[in-house]
Amino acid sequence: MEDFSLNHLKELEAEAIFVMREVAAQFENPCLLFSGGKDSIVMAYLAKKAFFPARIPFPFLHIDTGHNFVEALEFRDQLVSELGVKLVVGSVQESIDSGKAVEESGYNASRNKLQTGTLLDAIETNKFDAALGGGRRDEEKARAKERFFSHRDEFGQWDPKNQRPELWHLFNGKKHIGEHFRVFPISNWTEMDVWQYIYQENITLPSLYYTHQRECFFRDGQWLAYAPFMKLKPNEKVEVHTVRCRTIGDITCTGLTLSHADTIEEIITEIAATRVTERGSRADDKRSEAAMEDRKKEGYF
Amino acid sequence: MNTDSTKGYLDMQLLRFTTAGSVDDGKSTLIGRLLYDSKAIFEDQMEAIERASKGRGEEEVNLALLTDGLRAEREQGITIDVAYRYFATPKRKFIIADTPGHIQYTRNMVTGASTANVAVILIDARNGVIEQTRRHAYIANLLQIPHIVACINKMDLVDFDEAVYNKIKADFVEVERKLGIHDVHYVPISARDGDNVVDKSTKTPWYTGPTFLDLIETIELRRDKNLDDRRFPVQLVIRPMREAFHDYRGYAGKIAGGIWKPGQKVKVLPSGFETEVEAIDFGGDEIEMAFPPQSVTIRLKDEIDISRGDMLVDPACAPYAEQDIDMMVCWFNEKPLIERGKYIIKHTTNEVRAIIKEIKYKVNINTIENIYDDKKVSLNDIACISVKTTKPLFFDSYKKNRVTGSVIIIDEGTNETVGAGMIL
Numbered sequence: 001m002e003d004f005s006l007n008h009l010k011e012l013e014a015e016a017i018f019v020m021r022e023v024a025a026q027f028e029n030p031c032l033l034f035s036g037g038k039d040s041i042v043m044a045y046l047a048k049k050a051f052f053p054a055r056i057p058f059p060f061l062h063i064d065t066g067h068n069f070v071e072a073l074e075f076r077d078q079l080v081s082e083l084g085v086k087l088v089v090g091s092v093q094e095s096i097d098s099g100k101a102v103e104e105s106g107y108n109a110s111r112n113k114l115q116t117g118t119l120l121d122a123i124e125t126n127k128f129d130a131a132l133g134g135g136r137r138d139e140e141k142a143r144a145k146e147r148f149f150s151h152r153d154e155f156g157q158w159d160p161k162n163q164r165p166e167l168w169h170l171f172n173g174k175k176h177i178g179e180h181f182r183v184f185p186i187s188n189w190t191e192m193d194v195w196q197y198i199y200q201e202n203i204t205l206p207s208l209y210y211t212h213q214r215e216c217f218f219r220d221g222q223w224l225a226y227a228p229f230m231k232l233k234p235n236e237k238v239e240v241h242t243v244r245c246r247t248i249g250d251i252t253c254t255g256l257t258l259s260h261a262d263t264i265e266e267i268i269t270e271i272a273a274t275r276v277t278e279r280g281s282r283a284d285d286k287r288s289e290a291a292m293e294d295r296k297k298e299g300y301f
Numbered sequence: 302m303n304t305d306s307t308k309g310y311l312d313m314q315l316l317r318f319t320t321a322g323s324v325d326d327g328k329s330t331l332i333g334r335l336l337y338d339s340k341a342i343f344e345d346q347m348e349a350i351e352r353a354s355k356g357r358g359e360e361e362v363n364l365a366l367l368t369d370g371l372r373a374e375r376e377q378g379i380t381i382d383v384a385y386r387y388f389a390t391p392k393r394k395f396i397i398a399d400t401p402g403h404i405q406y407t408r409n410m411v412t413g414a415s416t417a418n419v420a421v422i423l424i425d426a427r428n429g430v431i432e433q434t435r436r437h438a439y440i441a442n443l444l445q446i447p448h449i450v451a452c453i454n455k456m457d458l459v460d461f462d463e464a465v466y467n468k469i470k471a472d473f474v475e476v477e478r479k480l481g482i483h484d485v486h487y488v489p490i491s492a493r494d495g496d497n498v499v500d501k502s503t504k505t506p507w508y509t510g511p512t513f514l515d516l517i518e519t520i521e522l523r524r525d526k527n528l529d530d531r532r533f534p535v536q537l538v539i540r541p542m543r544e545a546f547h548d549y550r551g552y553a554g555k556i557a558g559g560i561w562k563p564g565q566k567v568k569v570l571p572s573g574f575e576t577e578v579e580a581i582d583f584g585g586d587e588i589e590m591a592f593p594p595q596s597v598t599i600r601l602k603d604e605i606d607i608s609r610g611d612m613l614v615d616p617a618c619a620p621y622a623e624q625d626i627d628m629m630v631c632w633f634n635e636k637p638l639i640e641r642g643k644y645i646i647k648h649t650t651n652e653v654r655a656i657i658k659e660i661k662y663k664v665n666i667n668t669i670e671n672i673y674d675d676k677k678v679s680l681n682d683i684a685c686i687s688v689k690t691t692k693p694l695f696f697d698s699y700k701k702n703r704v705t706g707s708v709i710i711i712d713e714g715t716n717e718t719v720g721a722g723m724i725l
Binding site: 003004005006007008010011012013014017018021022024025033048049050052053055137143144145160161163164166167168169170174175176185187188190192193222239254 | 312313314315331382383384385386387389394396409410411412415416522523526528536537539540541542543545546553554555560582583584585592594595596598607633645648649650664703704707708709711716717718721
């Protein structure tokens, strides 16, 4: 006898597709935030499924820190052309050049925080009224209280203490002029769910996620990728190791895992045995206990 | 992990449960234990809460800090909002909607309960069934959570006494009867020491039932959704405008009820036209069958004018299509509900304006009695109201279908979600 039940990946997929379709129906000019990381690749894949055989009805927005992995950019361009969607790029370098943003200095200088300004600018310039993001509630404790439909005021700010109640699957996307929404269709997915889904659906990822040789150096208990613009401390030296990226962000704050995993199954095995969260390998979250909450309030992803 | 276990993981079922409780009843300890024992807490998270516990001058690691995500919550030592937590065992993946239990957070409890399959109600063995227990049971029942697990906690503090357990159980059965709740499970536990949480306790030889984890791993979820009455609210129309799919016209949505197959008869609401299901598409494949909560695209035999907010249904058992609707509401806003006031109502993919015709009565959720002489519905209040909508909604009673029986109420001026309604 049929038991009419979905496995958890199918149920999460159905939920994410529903949310994406709600965005297409409730907003006039939404976009999908695309970073080139695995979560946004899964988002792109879900969007394709949600509207097939029509094309994805919104552009992708990439906030380019100028410190990206070459492989991630190549992958982005390839995917965008396959899907036939428009790509909008917001450049942190341009924000710096125009004086809207000031580059951090010092050893741990990162453009991660500067992305917020560029992102808000891009949303305003392009008049996006909703931005779909691949944020998940299991990533970080401030994210655990995030809604699917997250309201932002006209300054792009998140007010965690005054969020709209969200019940059943009835999403309220109503807003005043100048306000916008961040929408997180894969809110309920865990890191493991994302990897299992990539495995189940056979989704292609950038080569960076698999084992490769890379110049890197050791800082604050983790391996970081080396790039010529990065400043090394006197005791740090560049070494070549066999590594893979657990997340892909800006080069300056993406931690590497020493790994020989070159298939999704091996990566899943590795993650199942890991005892540190995914964001534990992101230098940007280690700055303070409420680092993410503070950045989110300002309008971060 | 070999291929077999990868496959095993792929076949897990999803269970959403909600926990409601106050600061002292051990709710956070129970969640902390589940997360810790299922290895959902990572080393860096554990280190972070060890550090934070020490910083607060606490001797033991305070697992509650794990669920208090916002700075204000940590500062005040309270949970303000619904926090979602995730863990998995080899059998199921779990989503916990962790909500504060105090009366001023009724709206958070209601929010967490709206998507749950199971409500976990914690009862302190020393205090037994108290006002708060009744309130939690009332909300679980109001939101029609199909299963309730009553955890009689802190059994270690009453020497694992069977008589204490039996007394509390008998008291809760009384609540069950009063509310008309069906599926309740009882388990004596000590969340702090782990008795009957994951492993069976040696201190309760008189208890022969499953442990807490066994229960939530095995509770039957099959009947939780409506598989009888076909309901498909149209979310949007898919028209590719591409050469290869020139004549394609599909209706995208999430199945809200019934089992759908090609060839079945369909009635379109509100137009009333009847036709047949031509095919069911999903991500480029035609599928044989679809059921809740799948998101699919349905194609119909005949070309009919259909748009978002319309509903495809089984002609043999159509939903109500009416403008006068009675419902229970939970109020979420500082600004009280206004009798004769106008609001926006969101129901499935439909949105209508509505006027509150009458506030019939308010419910005292501590004593579960109706109040007829005070009709001021303020933040966290629950009431029975009548509304009139500007055009018909296609609905079922909330008892029959949680998707087609639920609405949210939106303030036209502020755009805030000010209430949640369950249609009677």
